[in-house]
Amino acid sequence: MNARLERFAEIVSRDQFDLAEASLMLAQDTYPDLDVPEYLGKLDGIAVAIKKRLAGDAFSEQRVLALNYYLFNEMRFSGNLVDYYDPRNSYLNEVLERRTGIPITLSILYLEIGRRLGLNLKGVSFPGHFLVKLAVKRGQLVLDPFTGGEAQSESDLRQRLAQVLPSGKAEQAQLDRYLEPATPRQIIARVLRNLKNIYMQTGKLEQALAVMNRMLLVMPESTEELRDRGLVYQKLECFRPALSDLQNYLRRRPDAPDAADVREKLVELRQAATRLN
Numbered sequence: 001m002n003a004r005l006e007r008f009a010e011i012v013s014r015d016q017f018d019l020a021e022a023s024l025m026l027a028q029d030t031y032p033d034l035d036v037p038e039y040l041g042k043l044d045g046i047a048v049a050i051k052k053r054l055a056g057d058a059f060s061e062q063r064v065l066a067l068n069y070y071l072f073n074e075m076r077f078s079g080n081l082v083d084y085y086d087p088r089n090s091y092l093n094e095v096l097e098r099r100t101g102i103p104i105t106l107s108i109l110y111l112e113i114g115r116r117l118g119l120n121l122k123g124v125s126f127p128g129h130f131l132v133k134l135a136v137k138r139g140q141l142v143l144d145p146f147t148g149g150e151a152q153s154e155s156d157l158r159q160r161l162a163q164v165l166p167s168g169k170a171e172q173a174q175l176d177r178y179l180e181p182a183t184p185r186q187i188i189a190r191v192l193r194n195l196k197n198i199y200m201q202t203g204k205l206e207q208a209l210a211v212m213n214r215m216l217l218v219m220p221e222s223t224e225e226l227r228d229r230g231l232v233y234q235k236l237e238c239f240r241p242a243l244s245d246l247q248n249y250l251r252r253r254p255d256a257p258d259a260a261d262v263r264e265k266l267v268e269l270r271q272a273a274t275r276l277n
Contacts (some may be wrong), residue, residue: 004028009133019187111123212229227262238273250266
């Protein structure tokens with residue numbers, strides 16, 4: 001493992017870690033010259049500019065309004081509706097440069113600048129659309145950084161659920177269970193999952209493999225990720241690593257629904273590996 005991956009592995013093994021730093025580090029596979037401290041400095045700079053406009057005793061809602069106004073009105077950050085599946089939307093350095101992204105990366109930006117402003121914001125892995133929440137005296141604010149930090153009412157949230165849940169289920173759903181705070185590790189895993197899907201669907205297998213290597217550092221217990229990486233190794237004709245991943249998958253999940261298919265692949269891989277000798 002190279003030094004950058006070792007550093008990433010060390011960071012994401014902690015329970016709490018700097019989301020912005022981890023997000024920028026995962027971009028180094030695509031942008032090898034990326035200067036992580038430089039981009040962290042850009043986040044600091046944005047926070048300093050907002051702080052200058054706030055009274056020292058500003059309460060949470062005032063901080064949120066100032067954050068929204070500066071990010072979305074002055075800097076003009078916005079959700080990328082034109083090319084949602086552009087991989088650049090998933091890389092925080094590109095989000096900062098282009099001032100556009102998808103819900104999860106705009107939420108990371110929002111969380112990290114909010115933290116610098118003293119806001120105890122939490123990420124929310126809401127089905128289909130990442131959100132941010134903040135505990136306030138009257139309960140909680142749920143905000144959508146993809147649409148300019150708009151506050152989400154209960155009916156807004158139920159409408160969102162109705163788009164992803166089976167018919168009629170959204171009305172009865174317990175909203176609280178969908179608004180649980182996401183851990184930093186879950187947030188980074190969701191970014192990586194987005195990238196993996198984009199690269200797999202566009203046939204960019206080497207990029208997908210780099211993402212999967214990171215994913216297995218973030219979620220080492222995920223047997224599905226191990227299987228998927230093995231299948232990509234097979235497509236790339238890296239037969240020995242494919243063999244290793246798929247054997248480990250079956251060792252961990254001998255009763256997996258696809259175990260028979262995977263055993264067939266192992267036979268093919270052993271033959272292919274033998275031919276290499």
